[in-house]
Amino acid sequence: MGDWLVYFGLLDLLLLLLVVMLAAGLIGFALGQRRRRALAELLNALPHGAVIARPDGRVLLANAEARQLWGAGTFPARLEGSWAALALEAGNGEGYSIHNLDAPSGIKLQVRAAPLRSGPVLFTFQDLAARQRQEAFYRNFVNNVSHELKTPLTVIQGHVAAMGEGLADDDPRQTSRRIVAQEAARLTQLVDNLLLLSRLEMPDFRLDLRPVSVEGVIEDAILQLSDLAEARGVSLSLQREGSLPRIVADRAKLKQVLINLLDNAIKYNREGGAVMVRLDDDEQRVTMQVTDTGEGIPPQDLPYIFEKMYRVERRQGRSVEGSGLGLSIVQRIVEQHGGDISVESRVGEGSTFTVRLPKNGNSTVTLR
Amino acid sequence: MSEAMEITILLVDDNPNVISFVQPALEQEGYRVTTANDGLEALYQAETLDPALIVLDIEMPELSGLEVCRRLRERGDETPIIFLTVRDSVTDLELGFEFGADDYVTKPFDVRELLARIRARLPPRSLEIDGVLRVDAARRKVWVQREGEWREAHLTPREFDLLQHLVYNAGRPIGKTTLLERVFDYHGDVETKTVEKHIWSLRQKLEPDPATPRYILNVRGVGYKFEDYR
Numbered sequence: 001m002g003d004w005l006v007y008f009g010l011l012d013l014l015l016l017l018l019v020v021m022l023a024a025g026l027i028g029f030a031l032g033q034r035r036r037r038a039l040a041e042l043l044n045a046l047p048h049g050a051v052i053a054r055p056d057g058r059v060l061l062a063n064a065e066a067r068q069l070w071g072a073g074t075f076p077a078r079l080e081g082s083w084a085a086l087a088l089e090a091g092n093g094e095g096y097s098i099h100n101l102d103a104p105s106g107i108k109l110q111v112r113a114a115p116l117r118s119g120p121v122l123f124t125f126q127d128l129a130a131r132q133r134q135e136a137f138y139r140n141f142v143n144n145v146s147h148e149l150k151t152p153l154t155v156i157q158g159h160v161a162a163m164g165e166g167l168a169d170d171d172p173r174q175t176s177r178r179i180v181a182q183e184a185a186r187l188t189q190l191v192d193n194l195l196l197l198s199r200l201e202m203p204d205f206r207l208d209l210r211p212v213s214v215e216g217v218i219e220d221a222i223l224q225l226s227d228l229a230e231a232r233g234v235s236l237s238l239q240r241e242g243s244l245p246r247i248v249a250d251r252a253k254l255k256q257v258l259i260n261l262l263d264n265a266i267k268y269n270r271e272g273g274a275v276m277v278r279l280d281d282d283e284q285r286v287t288m289q290v291t292d293t294g295e296g297i298p299p300q301d302l303p304y305i306f307e308k309m310y311r312v313e314r315r316q317g318r319s320v321e322g323s324g325l326g327l328s329i330v331q332r333i334v335e336q337h338g339g340d341i342s343v344e345s346r347v348g349e350g351s352t353f354t355v356r357l358p359k360n361g362n363s364t365v366t367l368r
Numbered sequence: 369m370s371e372a373m374e375i376t377i378l379l380v381d382d383n384p385n386v387i388s389f390v391q392p393a394l395e396q397e398g399y400r401v402t403t404a405n406d407g408l409e410a411l412y413q414a415e416t417l418d419p420a421l422i423v424l425d426i427e428m429p430e431l432s433g434l435e436v437c438r439r440l441r442e443r444g445d446e447t448p449i450i451f452l453t454v455r456d457s458v459t460d461l462e463l464g465f466e467f468g469a470d471d472y473v474t475k476p477f478d479v480r481e482l483l484a485r486i487r488a489r490l491p492p493r494s495l496e497i498d499g500v501l502r503v504d505a506a507r508r509k510v511w512v513q514r515e516g517e518w519r520e521a522h523l524t525p526r527e528f529d530l531l532q533h534l535v536y537n538a539g540r541p542i543g544k545t546t547l548l549e550r551v552f553d554y555h556g557d558v559e560t561k562t563v564e565k566h567i568w569s570l571r572q573k574l575e576p577d578p579a580t581p582r583y584i585l586n587v588r589g590v591g592y593k594f595e596d597y598r
């Protein structure tokens with residue numbers, strides 16, 4: 001320590017310290033500027049308006065979208081009015097909050113205010129009407145597509161059915177007619193599946209919940225598919241254990257679940273095979289099992305069969321027509337009901353799909 | 369079938385290609401059919417012709433089927449209405465029932481399905497099946513022909529309702545639980561054996577050979593269907 005003072009005087013040492021501190025400050029400032037630029041760049045890349053402000057209302061950063069929504073491409077240096085109040089409130093609070101505020105441009109904004117750990121508040125916001133417009137567009141789009149596709153299908157199916165009358169069974173025109181009818185039915189099913197899946201995935205989708213007789217739904221599904229089963233030489237049966245359960249559910253959607261499961265069980269079955277539906281219940285839940293004597297699902301495919309458009313590749317036999325959407329729809333509907341679905345399968349022996357549904361409906365969904 | 373000639377149905381759809389397959393099917397069934405291509409024409413026809421039933425497309429330009437229905441009900445017209453619609457979203461259909469519609473069929477539909485819905489909504493009519501069975505719906509009586517002689521089969525009211533439901537839906541299988549709900553008006557925990565018992569008794573009274581039924585058939589052990597006699 002003494003040697004230091006021999007070479008440098010006390011004054012020199014203080015001067016040196018000052019220089020070092022100044023350099024550190026400069027470097028720090030430069031780094032801070034870089035961080036700030038990086039942050040600004042990040043915010044500009046966001047699809048929403050984003051603003052960082054201090055609780056006292058001073059604006060530190062505003063991205064391009066924020067300036068756009070605010071109007072005239074600028075953002076004020078200091079927040080005022082309800083925005084300033086929100087900055088103060090959010091800065092003193094914990095967790096985020098959501099508010100509807102007006103921008104000076106007149107645009108109504110949905111604003112999310114979240115305090116940052118370092119002190120300031122992060123506002124993110126979007127045009128409320130634009131978002132609603134987008135959702136409405138999607139809904140209308142699905143409805144229009146539904147109308148535009150189903151109208152010609154109605155005409156085709158109606159006329160094709162009428163053409164069959166008065167034609168002998170062995171008339172070659174009858175064969176052509178049947179092919180058109182089958183293809184139109186297939187197309188209808190595909191359109192139905194696509195529309196149903198898009199409806200199920202809409203944010204405002206709601207089940208139409210009412211008390212439903214599960215056995216009645218299963219009977220209807222079995223009867224609807226009895227022609228297909230007949231054509232494929234597959235037997236269909238229902239075995240009921242326990243009571244006659246009624247549950248709170250969406251009848252049409254529940255029937256769709258059964259139809260899709262039975263349709264697969266029949267189509268992937270062998271000639272002379274069987275499909276059995278088992279219905280059981282306890283205090284809380286209803287269990288429906290669909291068991292087939294088909295070719296089974298290879299273990300490597302099992303984890304993916306509920307994914308959209310996933311089709312198990314068949315090594316032999318005829319290819320089975322289908323959209324690859326059936327099981328996704330099943331899973332989606334079962335989950336909307338607060339239930340679950342599982343599958344067990346052995347290659348060469350068959351598969352069993354098990355659906356469990358709560359009797360009182362999804363507790364997070366309220367009866368309309 | 370002669371009584372049916374007096375029944376007029378108003379068929380409304382803006383698509384002539386839909387009318388062109390529905391109209392012949394209704395006429396073949398013995399109904400007199402009048403058509404309209406838009407809502408205003410439908411309102412005019414409904415007033416001047418006083419049809420027994422209206423088959424009404426919902427999705428029509430300008431005046432939609434829902435609006436037509438609303439205006440009819442507003443002026444006190446209680447004619448049964450069956451909607452045709454491509455929309456399967458519940459809200460619209462609930463709207464339909466709020467507006468006072470009686471039933472609906474979603475497009476694409478099987479004409480036989482529409483016919484069954486129409487039969488269920490019209491005042492019951494009498495019919496004769498294969499010269500073996502005669503059903504007088506107005507007086508709720510049934511006759512069976514045995515060895516060239518018509519004899520009345522005495523059905524209980526429930527048996528008659530069950531038979532009528534099956535006959536109206538001839539050719540279409542119906543589940544036991546559905547029959548229990550529709551005919552017996554049962555929504556509680558009641559066994560479907562009730563339906564089985566009534567079916568057994570109906571066969572005893574109506575079938576030429578109850579052991580091998582010709583008209584009231586079993587379907588897959590879960591339902592029944594009346595042989596399509598038409």
